Amino acid sequence: MRVPLSWLREYVDLPATETGRDVQAKLVSAGLEVETVEHLGADIKGPLVVGKVLTIEELTGFKKPIRYCTVDVGAAGGTAQAFGSGAGTGEPQEIVCGATNFSVGDKVVVSLPGAVLPGGFEIAERKTYGRMSRGMICSSNELGIGDDGAHGILVLPPEHEVGTDAIELLELVDEVLDIAVTPDRGYCLSLRGVAREAAIAYGVALRDPALLDVPAANTAGYPVQVADLDGCDRFTARTVTGLNPEARSPIWLQRRLQKAGMRAISLAVDVTNYVMLELGQPLHAYDRHRVEGPIGVRRARPGEKLTTLDDVERVLDPEDLVITDDRGPIGLAGVMGGAHTEIADATADPETGEIAGSTDVVIEAAHFAPVSIARTARRHKLSSEASRRFERGVDPGAASAAAQRTVDLLVLLAGGTADPGVTEVVAPRAPGTITIPADHPDRVAGLAYGRETVVRRLQEIGCDVIGQDELVVTVPSWRPDLTDPNDLAEEVIRLEGYENLPSTLPRPPAGRGLTDRQRMHRRVGRALAGAGYVExxxxxxxxxxxxxxxxxxxxxxxxxxxxxxxxxxxxxxxxxxxxxxxxxxxxxxxxxxxxxxxxxxxxxxxFQPREHLRVAARLPVDRRPSDEEIVTLTEALPVQxxxxxxxxxxxxxxxxxxxxxxxxxxxxxxxxxxxxxxxxxxxxxxxxxxxxxxxxxxxxxxxxxxxxxxxxxxxxxxxxxxxxxxxxxxxxxxxxxxxxxxxxxxxxAGRGVVQAPSISTFPVATQDVALVVDSAVPAADVEAALREGAGELLESLRLFDVFTGEQIGAGRKSLAYALRFRAADRTLTVEEASAARDAAVALAAERVGAVLRGA
Missing domain, CATH: 3.30.930.10 (Bira Bifunctional Protein; Domain 2)
Structure with a gap:
């Protein structure tokens, strides 16, 4: 979530001296992951003003179009004197420009000599293409507010006065907080949510943008039929008529969307996106003339298809929640609308010149089940700004306010009329309550916060709290993640500051450690690593x-x-x-x-499947599972x-x-x-x-x-x-x-505990023996016979040579072993060592037909 600091200040009275870094530190302390603070326009320097194109002269003889323009920059023209242009106050400026997408009378952004544009690009008076150019007419790309260099110059709406400071008009200088919103903090995917956290962090009041006067529901609104109240427990529909199809989003609205990471599309779409960023409630606008019959909400039927706004035809799943009209699906609920009912762009009739476009729109503000939306988005591999918010939890109480805010902006910016009809389909739900001991956060954190602090912090996040030693907490509608006492304890702890928690080393109970299997696993890994293998x-x-x-x-x-x-x-x-x-x-x-x-x-x-696989049962979280439950769960898992x-x-x-x-x-x-x-x-x-x-x-x-x-x-x-x-x-x-x-x-099959080798103080007696056997006889069989025949005096046996050749005959091989003999209580005699060796050779001869080499 990208949050422009200038926008955030509309809802929270932050100290004037606070920078983006200061706000970042406060929000991080409150538990938000503010990854970066982007400084927009930090290297921009004026004069940068609104100008009006007075004349255009097309220069010829060059490989590309070149235009010599005179531009009225108002009183700012005198600013150029300081940089040697010689122009007087109010004098038009001569500027050479290579773009062709503007005409005489258009309002443009002009950077005069001495200005510095993003990237350290300095503007100076210079002679080019045989003419003196005293400034530059700027594109969005050159101003750092877009990448439309291929489309030419930024043409402003005609209502802006010549000489207006363009840096202020276009809000080129700002700071933007980039917040990584975790799944449990979905309310922070809005300016309203982040402003609430900032207000708590600074201890100031919040101007809640959702506190609007909303008319009561009536029967005159656009008809809506919700067939699945579990998937959609709230649906608000409002209608605005008589919109000007030529109306465009004002600069302030476009710039706020750009800073928040969204592009401007059309006025109706931009307004719904703006309200979504402001209040966290995703909305959708339908062209009323393209919707046939009542709007419905239901599960998709097998075989149904829908072409979404990205022009992809999708085969719907029976679990998908869809928006419908009399023809069938017109949108994937909470994910993306359909192409057949989108707001049409304004177009001019080539014969009459009349402007055609969407003039009547139906606004949808609904609340959908988070799990259903998440599954649909993943099923269709279609993640959108709306689905990101719905799957993390949207405030159902903000739907009516978001619809009203959208209506107000469309009436203000496009000259429409708000239809008096208000449709509200609501599935009654009791507010969630949690009972928590007043000292529960104290016991979790290991600190003595006290009841007053606990109650104050819970009230700051929007909870209603009653009770003394046992608190009954009613959680606000925008915090669906608060479901049990530990969630409330976490809120108190984070707002009081994680940095204030004491560092306490855990004390594990005695008698616990690695299991035999874990120890074996580690020993094997160390042994293989020691042998030169890399894990x-x-x-x-x-x-x-x-x-x-x-x-x-x-x-x-x-x-x-x-x-x-x-x-x-x-x-x-x-x-x-x-x-x-x-x-x-x-x-x-x-x-x-x-x-x-x-x-x-x-x-x-x-992982090996069991013969008869059982279905895993859901284990309880409020107590330790019983032995029977654990056995049942284990039997539902594959053998591992x-x-x-x-x-x-x-x-x-x-x-x-x-x-x-x-x-x-x-x-x-x-x-x-x-x-x-x-x-x-x-x-x-x-x-x-x-x-x-x-x-x-x-x-x-x-x-x-x-x-x-x-x-x-x-x-x-x-x-x-x-x-x-x-x-x-x-x-x-x-x-x-x-x-x-x-x-x-x-x-x-092992011995369990590996025993360390015994150390004897008596000397070792070494005897070498070379045995000739058939080449098909495994060396392991020869070794086994030698070990058994040598008896208890044998300390170790090692194969040190294998030989094949004409000397021992075809199909034969010679195996040479080093036998080490030692007694634990005495020094062996040569006769004892030789007798043990002979017994080993005799058993090898009996077992595998071994013959002493050279015998």
């Missing part, structure tokens, strides 16, 4: 087409998604069942921006396990003086899973597998043995190199690798 959180929204790109089977459980009713993007309406789409998208974007060596990770929730995923591309180890780089490969993705498992304290089983997005020959299946299970294994994820088809479909770098696993299932 890349993503939105949980996906398109169902991504599952085709990931090469998932048609019956894959990951294809069963939860779809949002009102998604942020129509292209991504579903909640993710895997973290890979978001992570791979982040990898693709970063690779496209020049970062080719990437290792990203994410831990987050995925927490997953962890990584993606890699480019070099895993960069090149340097230490050697060449090493590209990321499937083994790095598997190692990321092992890092997570070690952090949680779970035993991870890694074996060959096949699953959609991964390369069938370079995919590892990740599994665990559930705690307390029967010895079976449970697959919790996959890791490896992505399938070339998936890489191509998603536009990823070649040989991209990825891993994803279910953190919750991994935690269930």
């Amino acid at each position: 890349a959180p993503n939105y949980p929204f996906v398109s169902e087409s991504v599952f085709d790109q990931l090469n998932l089977e048609e019956d894959d459980p990951a294809r069963r998604v939860v779809t949002l009713v009102n998604p942020l993007s129509d292209e991504e309406p579903a909640l993710r069942t895997t973290l890979l789409p978001g992570l791979l998208g982040a990898l693709r974007r970063n690779d496209g921006r020049g970062s080719h060596d990437l290792a990203l990770f994410e831990t987050g929730l995925v 396990p927490r997953h962890a995923a990584v993606v890699l591309a480019g070099a895993r180890e960069r090149a340097g003086w230490w050697g060449t780089d090493r590209p990321a490969e499937w083994a790095d993705a598997v190692e990321a899973a092992r890092i997570i498992a070690r952090e949680i304290g779970a035993e991870l089983i890694v074996r060959a597998g096949r699953y959609g997005p991964w390369h069938p020959g370079r995919c590892a299946e990740l599994a665990v043995r559930p705690a307390g299970g029967d010895g079976g294994v449970q697959v919790i994820g996959h890791a490896g190199e992505l399938h070339p088809g998936v890489v191509k479909a998603l536009g990823l770098p070649a040989r991209t690798c990825a891993m994803e696993l279910d953190l919750d299932r991994l935690q269930e």
Whole structure:
């Protein structure tokens, strides 16, 4: 909401010395978000006056039209003497001009030598096109009040006197407050609302522009039929006849609209916009001759269409509230009017020269349900100044005053006649009341305001207050956001000053902290970050087409998604069942921006639909929900396990003086899973597998043995190199690798609390062993056999070499392991370490057919 300071002063007696910055500070202290203060015309300097064109001489011989004009600038002509023009007082000024949209006798704005226009453009007497030019005839663009340079000079209405100060006439110097109005402060989308806040902040009286004498409703007004009183609980209709179709908005009205961020269109439209800015009540003007029959308010019927003022034909929804006449819809209620009943611009008959246009108008001032208007505006992607106000809450009590104000301005500015008929359709509603203990704001703020302060502050915002210890507060019609005691407490606190609230650190009750799941989540994130991965959180929204790109089977459980009713993007309406789409998208974007060596990770929730989904119940807000209510709500939500995923591309180890780089490969993705498992304290089983997005020959299946299970294994994820088809479909770098696993299932299989390793004072005995096995035997199976065979003395086992070649035969491979043995209570002998090693080799030979290399 843009609020010109000069306009605000009409309703509030602000101190004459107060600047826009001062008012900004006061309003910010009262809780309004005043983002900026714009200083209009700060660099403008006179003489800038109204002139009358006396003569025009067309100069020839130039590439563009050039006119040599003499302009009467009144007594201001003498001002030029100080700048060396030699003109006497009242002498016309000679000015060279390139615009052609003005004629002899027109009133224009003239900047004389010595003037400075916006942008530091200084006007001086100079010779141009062979003539002496002593000033400039200005366009709106040059004056900083519009962008109509293509349309030429600003031509003023003829009633303005020659020599009038144009800076004052056009209100070129002003300050404009730009206020970001929050959804709960809809009343501040008007000068009336902001003036009320300014009056409270400065402790002065408010001249309420809505306090008008409004005639009583009668049966002579324009007929109105409201079929949906829930959607429209108030509708006022007034008629003005005999308007002059040639009447134009006066300069003061146009300038106020411009400063408030709106453009002038026509007198009737400008007046409705002006009153909306002034009182906060959106209005609409209909050409009476284009409306057939009574005006109606109802819900749209299936299949109905409406062409709105933006010339777009819209298919209406049965939930849309529409304005109708005998032909059907003529407007989207509270959003935008229809093109068929708009006010017609004045046009001249080419034969007779007679002016035709709208002479009789019907004024609509109504109050619509905020939720209905908000849904209609979003459904049609049609946000307007009216819908912004209605969806935040408009004062229903201001409708009659706004209609009267509009009628008065049309009669004053267009010479119309106010029809005595007044139509009022009102659904009776009792004023809202709130019962609040007098000390409730004290307890909320931690300060002792006292009853008198509480009552005074509530009365300042327009509330009626009765009672002593228990206050009964009747909220004003313009504050629909005040619904419970805490809202009233907030009003008292903000008006007394947020800066006066004490700084008190909260005292959380003992015994509370992070849950096991939260601690696990943080440990995993730290572990992956420590391994060189960068966290890349993503939105949980996906398109169902991504599952085709990931090469998932048609019956894959990951294809069963939860779809949002009102998604942020129509292209991504579903909640993710895997973290890979978001992570791979982040990898693709970063690779496209020049970062080719990437290792990203994410831990987050995925969403799986339940077999029998229940409808969520609305929980109470005045008490803690019961356990049964919480269970019911939980059962209405999708299952939300927490997953962890990584993606890699480019070099895993960069090149340097230490050697060449090493590209990321499937083994790095598997190692990321092992890092997570070690952090949680779970035993991870890694074996060959096949699953959609991964390369069938370079995919590892990740599994665990559930705690307390029967010895079976449970697959919790996959890791490896992505399938070339998936890489191509998603536009990823070649040989991209990825891993994803279910953190919750991994935690269930873990030891719970991760134990720190024990430290022994006895020396370690190291034994190396190289085993030759069939190339199809997984290294994990060999390692498992060695661990079991070595027994309790084995401290660690590490694979440090894999060798294939003619020396060991085709289809065979050599796996070299380093075994570390240690006893907790003694120093091991060579015989004990060797015996443990031999037992490990023997079990590996029995299990997987391993043979000692060189034996």
